[in-house]
Amino acid sequence: MSELKIVVLTAQERQERAVTTGTKAWELFADEPAVIAARVDGKLRDLSHELTEGAEVEGVLIDSADGRDILRHSTAHVMAQAVQQLFPEAKLGIGPPVKDGFYYDFDVETPFVPADLEKIESRMRKIIKENQRFSRRPISDHDAIGELQDEPYKIELIGLKGAGHSEDAAEGAAVEVGAGELTIYDNLDRKGEVVWKDLCRGPHLPTTKRIPAFKLMRSAAAYWRGDEKNKQLQRLYGTAWESKEALEEHLHLLEEAERRDHRKLGRELDLFSFPDELGSGLPVFHPKGGVIKREMEDYVRRRHIEEGFSYVGTPHITKDGLFHTSGHLPYYADTMFPPMELEGAKYQLKAMNCPMHNLIYASKGRSYRELPLRFFEFGQVYRYEKSGVVHGLTRVRGLTQDDSHSYVTPEQAPGEVKHLLDFMLSVLKDFGLDDFYLELSTREDSNKEKFVGSDEDWATATGVLERVGAETGLELVPDPGGAAFYGPKISVQAKDAIGRTWQMGTVQYDFNQPAGFGLEYQAADGSRQQPVMIHSAKFGSIERFFGVLVEHYAGAFPPWLAPVQVQAIPIADRHEDYLYDIAAQLRRAGIRVEVDDTDDRMQKKIRNAQLQKVPFMIIAGDKDLEAGAVSFRYRDGHQDNGVPVEEAIARVVAAVESHEQV
Secondary structure (H helix, E strand, O other): OOEEEEEEEOOOOEEEEEEEOOOEHHHHOOOOOOEEEEEEOOEEEOOOOEOOOOOEEEEEEOOOHHHHHHHHHHHHHHHHHHHHHHOOOOEEOOOOEEOOEEEEEEEOOOOOOHHHHHHHHHHHHHHHHOOOEEEEEEEOHHHHHHHOOOOHHHHHHHHHHHOOOHHHOOOOHHHHOOOOOEEEEEEEOOOOOEEEEEEOOOOOOOEHHHOOEEEEEEEEEEEHHHOOOOOEEEEEEEEEEOOHHHHHHHHHHHHHHHHHOHHHHHHHOOOEEOOOOOOOOOOEEOHHHHHHHHHHHHHHHHHHHHOOOEEOOOOOEEEOHHHHHHOHHHHOHHHOOOOEEEOOEEEEEOOOOHHHHHHHHOOOOOEHHHOOEEEEEEEEEEOOOOOOOOEOOOEOOEEEEEEEEEEEOHHHHHHHHHHHHHHHHHHHHHOOOOOEEEEEEEOOHHHHHHOOOOHHHHHHHHHHHHHHHHHOOOOEEEEEOOOEOOEOEEEEEEEOOOOOEEEEEEEEEEOOHHHHOOOOEEOOOOOEEOOEEEEEEOOOOHHHHHHHHHHHOOOOOOOOOOOOOEEEEEOOHHHHHHHHHHHHHHHHOOOOEEEOOOOOOHHHHHHHHHHOOOOEEEEEOHHHHHHOEEEEEEOOOOEEEEEEHHHHHHHHHHHHHHOOOO
C-alpha cells in the first residue's frame, strides 16, 4: 500500500498526517465516539468516505449543528423504514432535518392517529437496536428509476433533478437528490443484506445504533412539494438529540413554550381574538389587549419624537403605480393582496409605508440643512401570507408597523444607522428584552437579478451597515442573500425568557427608492444631490412584538403594561365602599384598578386575580377599615398585612413609573 498525506483539522490545530491508501474517515476518529461524520475539503461526508491525497479532514461532532442535522436526517430514515414495515402501502415523499427535529411525508390511505405514532416509535427502537448500517451507493438516474419504480414521488424528484430543478422542487428536496451525482442509501443488516433503501444525498450516521434519543411529536397534513394543487400527504414530525438529557431538556422547553403560547394566553387573558368573520390573520384587540397596545404605541410614539422624528400619516390604499415607482412590484407581488378596480384604475392595499413617505419628502424642495429628515407613523399594512404560515400575532395578514424613514446625505448615513440601532436596542431593553445579536442580510452575488442597484451601491451600503454593526460590540451574523431587493439590512435577533430567538426590528439602507422617486436636496454648493433613505422599525410590527411579549412574560406583564394593575378584593360586602374609595384614589394617580364585587368567596377572588396575572391585589376586612390600611398582595403570593393606604398607593405608583417587573 502506498502512503497518502492528509491534514486533520481540530479547533486547536492543523495536523499533517500520513495514512495508507484506502484509509476511511472513521479510522481517524476511532477513539472519538462523539464524531459521527467528517467534513472533507469543506464537504460533509460519511465516516466510510475514502480519503485521498491532500485531503483536509475535520470530525463532525454529534452535538454540533451539522452533527444534529445528520442525526435527525438518519432518524427520519429510520422512521420511514418503520412506517413502511407497519404500513406497506405507504409511499415515500421527502424527509429532511428541520430546526430541532425532522419530518417525513407519506402517501397513505388513512391519516395517522396517536396510536400509530406509538407503534412507529416502537418499531423504530427495534430498528435502532438492530444496528443497521447506512451504506451509500452512487446510481444513475435510469437505474434509480428502475429500483424505485414503486415510489412515484421519488421518481418525480429524479425527473426534476434531470431537468435541473431539484433545489426548487420542494422544501427538503435537495436533501433527497441534491445536484450532480445521484445516490441511494441502503440499510444493511448484520449479514450485509439490504433491508430498506431510500433515495438520498446524505451523509448519514454510521449505523442506526448511533441514534441516542428520539421522539415522534405529531402528524399533520402537507401538500406534496408545498403546492396546494398537489395531493395532500401525511407528515410525521419527530425530534432527535445527542443524549437522553438533551432530549428531555428540549421536551421541557416545548412544554414551557406551550404554557407561554400567546394564542392560548390571548384567550385566557381576554387580550385578542381572530374572528372567522374577518378572515385568517386579521386580529382584533379586546379592551385588555387594547390597553397593552395603547401603552406600546404611546411609548414608542413619545420615543420617536424624542429621537427627532416627525409624526406623519398615510392612507391604507393607493394606485398601484406607486409600487411600480418604488420597485416593489413585481418583486413583492406574491405577498400583496390582489388589486381593486376603481374609476378605471387599479388600487392596492398598502403593503409597505415607504413609498408614501417618499411622496411627503417630495412634496416640496429640500435643503441639506433639513437633513437628517425623519418621518414616523403607525402604518397599517396588509400582506398576503399563505394560510400555512399564518400564526397567531407573530405572522398576520394585517399588521401595524412603527415605521420610520430617515433621509440623509451619504456622509450622514453611518451616524444615522448607529442612531437607529442604539434607539432600537434601547426600546427592546425597556420592554425587558436584553439578550440579542445582530444579523447582516446582504445581496447574493450569484443571484444578482433579484436585486437592483450597482455593485458600487451595494458595496457602499453593505460596508456602512457592517462597520456600524461591528461597532455595537454585539455578535454580527452574516445572512447572505437575505437582503431586500433595494438594499442590505441589519435585523435584531432577541432571545426571550426561555432562550428562543425572535427577529425584531430592522434597519435597511436604501439607495434605490430615492432614485426611483427622483428625490433630491440642495447641497451646500447649490448642486442637486440624491439622499440616502434608511428604513427602520423598532418593534417590527406591533402585533408581532405584542405576541413575543406575551410569551416572554408568560402573560405576567410588568405593572406598567398590565391591563389591570391592581385588583381590589373585599373580604365581605361591607368592605366594598372602602375599596371603591381607594380605587378612586388609585385612578387619580393614573393606575388601572378594578374592584371584585362579585358573590365569589375571597379565596376564589384571589385565585381569579392570579389567573389573570394581575400584578397587585389589595384586600380589605374589618381591621383594615379601622386602621385605614389594606393587605397588600403581590403576584407571586407574597403578602404584607396592615399596609397604610397611602403607602400601598405609593408602592403601586413607584412600580409602574419605574417599569420594574414584579
